[in-house]
Amino acid sequence: MENNSTKWYLLGFLGCVWGSSFILMQFGLKGVNSIQLGSLRILFAAIFLMIVGYKHISKIPLYKWKYIALTSLFGTFVPAYLFAIALSKIDGSVSSILNSLTPLNTLLVGLFFFGLDVQRRQIFGVIIGFLGCVLLVLFGGGENTTENYYYAILIIIASIFYGINVNLIKKYLSDLKPLTISTGNFVIMFIPALIVLYFTGFFDIIHETKVQTSLGFIAVLGIVGTGFSNILFFKLIQLSSPVFASSVTYIIPVVAFTLGSLFMNETLSLIQLLGALIVLIGVYFSSRK
Numbered sequence: 197m198e199n200n201s202t203k204w205y206l207l208g209f210l211g212c213v214w215g216s217s218f219i220l221m222q223f224g225l226k227g228v229n230s231i232q233l234g235s236l237r238i239l240f241a242a243i244f245l246m247i248v249g250y251k252h253i254s255k256i257p258l259y260k261w262k263y264i265a266l267t268s269l270f271g272t273f274v275p276a277y278l279f280a281i282a283l284s285k286i287d288g289s290v291s292s293i294l295n296s297l298t299p300l301n302t303l304l305v306g307l308f309f310f311g312l313d314v315q316r317r318q319i320f321g322v323i324i325g326f327l328g329c330v331l332l333v334l335f336g337g338g339e340n341t342t343e344n345y346y347y348a349i350l351i352i353i354a355s356i357f358y359g360i361n362v363n364l365i366k367k368y369l370s371d372l373k374p375l376t377i378s379t380g381n382f383v384i385m386f387i388p389a390l391i392v393l394y395f396t397g398f399f400d401i402i403h404e405t406k407v408q409t410s411l412g413f414i415a416v417l418g419i420v421g422t423g424f425s426n427i428l429f430f431k432l433i434q435l436s437s438p439v440f441a442s443s444v445t446y447i448i449p450v451v452a453f454t455l456g457s458l459f460m461n462e463t464l465s466l467i468q469l470l471g472a473l474i475v476l477i478g479v480y481f482s483s484r485k
Contacts, residue, residue, distance in 0.1 A: 206432040210425055211444045215451025217421040218288030219459060220413045221280060227410025228398065230284050234277035235393035236411070240418025241272075242382035242389070248427075249379030256372065256380050263368040268381035271361030272422070273388070275354035282354075285347040287462040292452035293472045294351040300325040300478060301359035310363045317481055325478025331471030374430030378423075449476070 224233050256264060283291055300322050306312030369377050393399075401407050429444075449472065456462035 203432060203435040206428055206435070207444055208447070210429055210432065211447025212451050213421055213425050214444065215292060215448040216455055217417055218283065218292050218452045219455045220417040220421060221283045222288055222460060223413040224410045224417065225280070225284055227404070227406040227408075228401075228414070229396065230280040231277060232393060232396045232398045233280040233410075233414060235389045235396070235398075236414045237276050237280070237418045237422060238272065238382070238385050238389040239393065240415050241422035242386040244419045244423040245375075245379045245382045245426075246386070248423075249375045252373065252376040252379050253383060255376050260369065260372070261380070261384075263364060264377065264380040265384050267361050267364050267369065267377065268384040270357040270364065272381060273385050275357050278350040278354040278357075282347045282350040286351075287456055288460065289449065289453035289456040289462050290348065290468070291351050292449045293475055294348055295355055296449060296475050297325055297352060298355040298358045301356045302362045303359075305356065305359040306363045309360075310367060312363070321478045321481025323478070324481060325475050328471045328474030328476075328478055331467055331474065375427060378426050378430075382423075 221233060221237075224236075228236065279291065303312070303318055304322060365377065372380075398407075432444075453462070
């Protein structure tokens with residue numbers, strides 16, 4: 197009974213944390229540019245994970261480091277920059293809904309490249325989700341004329357990368373503990389992210405007040421929204437199942453849209469709301485077994 201209660205607490209907490217990540221990125225972008233945001237998010241998460249998980253680094257076999265590198269690239273490094281760039285142009289609420297395509301893309305990548313067995317119901321879900329995605333991207337104008345919804349494609353690409361990452365971990369790293377994988381990922385990313393940050397000129401503007409304010413939001417994003425939440429997510433999988441854990445997808449857009457409406461005056465048109473509903477229906481069918 198205790199485990200049953202705990203998994204629901206974890207699900208709700210992760211939904212709130214990841215749902216609020218979008219507005220944290222938007223606040224962070226008020227003081228730094230997209231590339232700086234992506235690098236700083238990785239660096240804060242890396243420092244946190246290397247502190248709490250440094251003992252796990254030695255548990256990674258030498259031959260598995262190539263898979264650790266691949267999962268760090270597809271699972272965090274590239275998506276961190278894609279999300280930051282996209283959120284400089286589009287609403288966090290729309291981004292969070294498009295991010296819900298991750299389970300669908302995980303299914304497609306697994307089907308075409310990893311020999312994953314799928315059911316007809318799941319294929320139906322993929323088609324539904326794609327139609328909802330089209331509505332969100334093509335009808336993203338309305339009153340938000342300053343937004344460029346072509347940047348929504350970056351979120352879709354990131355969700356595909358997440359799908360590749362999940363399949364890589366399942367096939368090549370399933371025998372390692374979640375904290376071991378996460379720590380190894382960020383050990384790989386730390387130096388590249390630091391180099392990228394250096395060449396953006398960040399250290400020339402770090403003394404500015406708006407930059408320091410943004411650093412506070414990005415620190416929370418990196419430590420809680422990326423590092424700590426990854427550990428809790430793997431814990432949730434252990435207590436329940438991947439199918440139950442993936443249902444966090446339904447909570448994230450609700451939280452992101454609520455916060456976006458309260459703090460960023462974000463709105464969705466009727467067609468976008470329809471598209472969002474269709475995406476979530478597609479995710480539901482594709483994630484069912």
